[in-house]
Amino acid sequence: MPRSFLVKKYFAKQKPNYSELECQNATSLDKYPLAELSSTATCLTAGLVWDLSVLPALYLPTCQTEPSAIPGPLDLSSPSSLSSSASSSGEEDEGRTSDPPSPEPVHTYAPRQRMKCTGTMAHVSPPEEEEREAPVAASRPAFLCKHCPKEYTSLGALKMHIRSHTLPCVCTTCGKAFSRPWLLRGHIRTHTGERPFSCPHCNRAFADRSNLRAHLQTHAEVKKYQCSVCSRTFSRMSLLQKHSSSGCCSATA
């Protein structure tokens, strides 16, 4: 089943200021075509610890449920990525840059509930025309998706969202459909085996930049997600969540 938890991030408006988070030397990573991310692991921003426990209250999604949409890791060392990164493989999509693994701020985890929005993309492609415009109360206009309960403040955002229902990008190899062309490109890599993103530390290659980023965490001495109770750090939030739910943090957190 499709993972469809599309929930707006409420903090999203502003992109995390990576520059602040990262260390000064971060520059290094910019170029990333496959290999440079590296080493920087050094900048230890150790001091930065995110205590997610407080966040929930701050970000309340419109979606019915709860706060889970906590901003994840902000750190990302990637400031750089933004910069020159373009390097990425021009070839395919993902030419995005990725950032160096480095020293990113560590996030602490406090158990939080997950939010699941109702929206789904299960169905196949309904006509996308109609966006219901909802006369939302005074403040701002709202564009409602007719396929799910989501609502947007701009037509463009709604149209983008509707693609997740219509899935216009179809893989000619397996027929799988995607909402965006670059998702399809990434998918195609699973057929071609192309892995344009390689780890500078171990030469392992990845088809997806985000996966490389996650992998880089495994090389980092101080990982992004830290347990607020035992201070242990994890490369992924899911691991930290498992850790906390399995005991360590039960007491406090």
Place this chain on the structure above:
DNA sequence: CTGGGGAAGGGGCCC
């Protein structure tokens, strides 16, 4: 059981 990799979905921003 834990850690990590693979794949995929979304929103936001920039051009």
Place this chain on the structure above:
DNA sequence: GGGGCCCCTTCCCCA
């Protein structure tokens, strides 16, 4: 306004 790209997150599966 639309497309492309970026970054984040999550889920599943495997070692």
